[in-house]
Amino acid sequence: MKLKITPIIIILFFLIIFIIFFKGLKNSNIYTPDLNLEKKIPILVYKSFENNTEIVSEKIFNKKRFYLMNIWASWCIPCREEHVFLMKLKKDQKVELIGLNYKDNITNAKKFLKELGNPYKKVFTDVDGISSISWGAYGVPESFLIYENKIIKRYIGPIKYENFIEIEKIIK
Secondary structure, eight states: OOHHHHHHHHHHHHHHHHHHHHEEEEEEEEOOOTTTOOOOOOOOEEEEEEOOOEEEEEOOTTTSSEEEEEEEOOOOOHHHHHHHHHHHHTTTEEEEEEEEEEEHHHHHHHHHHHHHHOOOOOEEEESHHHHHHHHTTOOSSEEEETTTEEEEEEEEOOOHHHHHHHHHHHHH
């Protein structure tokens, strides 16, 4: 009798394990951040790109104006792709572009802006990456549309044509 029950127990055990793994495969573990979440901008001290002076973020952002905080680096290939759209946004007087240079060599970063053009009204450095983390950035490029000191839209990855059109609609 004991010999007949053992194979049934083994089969049930493997069947239960199979069902658990099968159900686990159907559940997505990919985290997708909320891109439309309104949250306050982080209050940080930034170092200026040009002269290394310090400024508090509260003095950078005016409440009644749109800003696009763009985290970028000269070594970032997608940053080159989105640069065309940043230059187009620069022409719009309703939005001010702020650049945060992420973990970059300052000489290379200046060469990048000289070569492609500087779309930013102000540029700050983030040598250690801590400021970018405070913004909740995953990497570069990443952009945050800001109004009244709140992040109203987040763009993970390079700004593409669709994002450019969306930003234009929001700021009009």
